[in-house]
Amino acid sequence: MKFSQALAALAVVAMCGCKAGTPSKTESTVTNEVKHEVTIGGKDVKNPIAYTPNAAKEGGEHFQHHCQICHGLDGQNTGVPFASKMDPPVADLSVKDVQDYTDGQLKWIIENGIKPSGMPGWKGILEDEEMWNIVHYIRHLPAKGSLGAPPIFKEEEEEHEHMHGAAGHDHHDAKPDTH
Numbered sequence: 001m002k003f004s005q006a007l008a009a010l011a012v013v014a015m016c017g018c019k020a021g022t023p024s025k026t027e028s029t030v031t032n033e034v035k036h037e038v039t040i041g042g043k044d045v046k047n048p049i050a051y052t053p054n055a056a057k058e059g060g061e062h063f064q065h066h067c068q069i070c071h072g073l074d075g076q077n078t079g080v081p082f083a084s085k086m087d088p089p090v091a092d093l094s095v096k097d098v099q100d101y102t103d104g105q106l107k108w109i110i111e112n113g114i115k116p117s118g119m120p121g122w123k124g125i126l127e128d129e130e131m132w133n134i135v136h137y138i139r140h141l142p143a144k145g146s147l148g149a150p151p152i153f154k155e156e157e158e159e160h161e162h163m164h165g166a167a168g169h170d171h172h173d174a175k176p177d178t179h
């Protein structure tokens with residue numbers, strides 16, 4: 001289980017072919033406008049599922065299964081070590097640029113992904129209803145950092161701390177010291 005998760009994370013990083021360097025500000029703005037106006041479909045498609053806290057919660061469960069490896073549990077990249085190193089970086093889903101999309105556009109992005117960036121499409125993997133619930137989750141993200149890091153990255157961190165004997169966290173497993 002742990003091993004296959006680690007493999008999945010590796011595959012994710014390899015898939016993105018993480019290039020160094022960030023696009024210039026103008027480049028990003030132009031790309032953004034093109035994305036919002038031209039590339040991303042579904043603008044006028046309405047979310048067929050009415051918002052309820054439960055719909056967002058269900059969407060959150062799917063999100064924390066499929067998307068957390070890049071977007072973090074909270075959709076704001078918390079604890080994802082490579083998020084800012086991808087080109088383009090993994091989007092923080094709480095920012096205005098993302099929230100400015102219509103529900104239909106968000107669903108379209110989830111379904112089709114964004115090529116050629118690292119954002120994969122989920123057609124055939126997620127049901128329509130699941131994607132719409134995820135849209136509700138994206139609209140109602142928890143406070144940044146409130147859910148901690150995805151377990152796979154957290155384990156790494158804790159192991160690291162342990163190795164260096166700098167275990168200063170109270171959530172740390174208390175193991176008796178052996179010499």
Ligand code: HEC
Binds near residue numbers: 035120138
């Ligand atoms: C392999 C890593 C990865 C996974 C897994 C992933 N994403 Fe992304 N996502 C990205 C990257 C990278 C971007 C930034 C793409 C860009 O700006 O072109 C992104 C961008 C987005 C955006 C914003 C697009 C924009 O134009 O700003 C949304 C919404 C999104 N992802 C939702 C999701 C959802 C929902 C899932 C799970 C079903 C998911 N992502 C899974 C990497 C990932």
